[in-house]
Amino acid sequence: MTTSASTKQGQEDDFRGWRSHNRRDYFWPLGESEYAHYIPASQNGLGDMFLHASFTTKSKSIIMDPLRIALCWAITHSRHPLLMSKVIRNCNLNISPTSKEEPYFWFSLPKDAIKEANSCLVFDNLPKEELILNYLNGPRTLFDKHMSYLVISTGSPSTEADDTDKGDYNLLMCAPHFIGDGASLHQCTHEFITLLASAQSSQKLKQKLIQPLNWVDLLPPTLES
Known part of the structure; x- marks a missing residue:
């Protein structure tokens, strides 16, 4: 038993359903429930979720700095690693028990957290109705390599002179249903807005990303477990 366990440890570690051979890349085959939601989403976007929120800031020059x-x-990504994970369907992993066509989650430790977050962050000036209409009826925003998407919009430009520092904004946070539900999307949005509106300076917020994280503890347990 000792020899067998140590051999397995050297080849592939198992963390609550997630497996890794290098402690940097983690993968997890989709369970039956996740797969059932993944297939229609991957084909035509059915099941993609979004949450819209409107808010006003008193100090847009500070709070709404890009x-x-x-x-x-x-x-927010670092607190919810599935938001920055991928779904892999055709990857030659000799260590993987999955077939080449079986989808599985793939999470890699971020090399540049801000750059990766920026790749699925968009600034716009569309009103609420257009944002939602484009998301529902336009080209699919989410895909296997980007499982989260955030839009910050200033809405329709005002024709009146704006001599205050207040700002009205629309937020659209998007994620596929196979990584969570409406409650989890509300939680992520709440955490994001709380961070944004906090009294902490941007420099202090940046320190949160510099601190080493125990990703094994942050990765969620498999749904089927």
Whole structure:
């Protein structure tokens, strides 16, 4: 038993359903429930979720700084690793018991958390109705390599002179249903807005990304377990 266990440890570690051969890349075959939601989403986007929120800031020049927004989005990603995971369907892993066609989650430790968060962050000036209409009826926003998407929109430009520092914004946070449900999307949005509106400076927020994280503890247990 000791020899067998040590051999397995040297080849592939198992962390609550996630497996890794190098402690940097983790994978997890989709369970039956996740697979049932994944297939229609991968084919035509059915089951993709979004949450819209409108809010007003008293100090848009500080709170709505693009770098601060990216920082908060990166921190939200770090708290919910599935948001920055991928789904792999055809990857030659000799260590993987899955077939080449079987989808599985793939999570890699971020090399540049802010850059990766920026890749699925968009700034726009569309009103709420257009944002939602484009998401529902336009080209699919989410795909296997980007399982989260955040839009920050200033809405329709005002024709009135704006001599205050207030700002009205629309937020659209998007994620596929096979990684969570409406409650988890609400939680992620709440955490993001809380970070954004906090009294912490952007420099202090950045420290949260520099601190080493125990990703094994942050990775969620498999749904089927």
